[in-house]
């Protein structure tokens with residue numbers, strides 16, 4: 001009788017840990033310019049190879065190469081660079097403000113700026129993004145953005161558009177196509193698909209853009225969303241930001257080992273791309289491709305953006321406890337700002353002096369907005385929000401029991 005061997009459970013582990021460098025060979029890479037750009041009406045199954053590849057435009061020398069190189073003029077590229085620099089400056093400043101106890105909590109998107117900033121430049125008026133807490137670049141890139149309102153939300157002060165009811169970074173701006181952020185991971189993806197279906201049902205021309213991190217793809221809502229998007233050919237872009245980490249857990253334990261997150265879309269019959277998320281040009285080009293596809297009713301697209309979460313998960317996190325500090329420098333896709341800067345310099349369209357001037361300008365812009373926001377109070381001040389407002393907007397009309405509770409608190413009606 002053949003001898004049966006004992007089974008063992010596989011628990012994925014990152015190759016790198018504090019004091020031990022990561023072996024990034026787990027990440028399938030492709031050379032810049034190497035991957036084909038199919039027509040937007042391509043059958044989903046014909047993108048399966050792209051779900052395991054990596055679409056890249058900028059090569060190591062800063063040249064834009066290959067079929068995905070987008071038609072962007074220098075002014076647009078500079079706008080993108082400035083938006084990324086502004087986002088980084090905003091994060092840096094808000095991090096300090098959190099340490100100064102002006103707000104309770106903050107989350108940066110350090111290293112991931114290209115994805116949301118390029119997306120914001122590509123997307124159209126009236127389209128609706130369903131972001132996570134790490135897409136502040138969507139707001140900060142917009143010309144009509146109100147940075148003061150963003151900071152007031154962070155401070156939960158008297159001008160907070162969310163009236164002090166939400167954790168800092170949980171922005172909401174219907175006007176700017178920025179759906180209210182929820183703390184419950186992945187819920188927004190299925191909501192985005194539903195929004196896209198509604199747009200199609202009404203015969204509208206607006207599309208939805210859903211956002212999720214690598215870790216949150218393990219949530220059931222993500223899988224439900226893929227099924228609905230596929231079945232109804234919903235005009236939606238499903239953006240999976242694979243920054244390698246979900247707090248302290250490596251992407252392998254969310255299901256990334258030996259496969260890709262783009263492959264999830266391919267398996268569900270959704271056209272899927274895997275894209276260099278630190279390559280601003282690739283981010284812009286892939287977004288435009290997916291947008292055109294959605295707008296032409298050819299169906300949904302899933303894009304896995306490969307990037308690296310360069311900062312801590314949040315102000316409550318210390319990554320030195322679970323990953324090597326060397327990761328950020330050793331990550332093979334580099335830094336998105338440095339790469340677009342290099343490209344503009346190769347084009348002869350940017351000088352170091354001009355870059356420095358922009359850096360000073362974005363820092364001044366953030367500082368001015370912060371000063372303005374602080375006129376309305378910070379968490380460190382003894383400002384008090386209107387207590388009565390706490391009972392409003394739970395329902396459209398306040399029911400009797402909430403009116404009673406409000407009276408019990410002695411809050412004005």
Ligand SMILES: Cc1ncc(C[n+]2csc(CCOP(=O)(O)OP(=O)(O)O)c2C)c(N)n1
Pocket residue numbers: 132134183184185212213214215216217243245246247309313
């Ligand atoms: C349903 C749910 N489970 C757990 C959490 C706690 N939580 C908040 S952020 C996070 C990690 C998410 O990682 P990922 O999706 O990779 O996004 P990233 O933070 O890397 O951008 C977890 C587990 C939550 N907010 N909601």
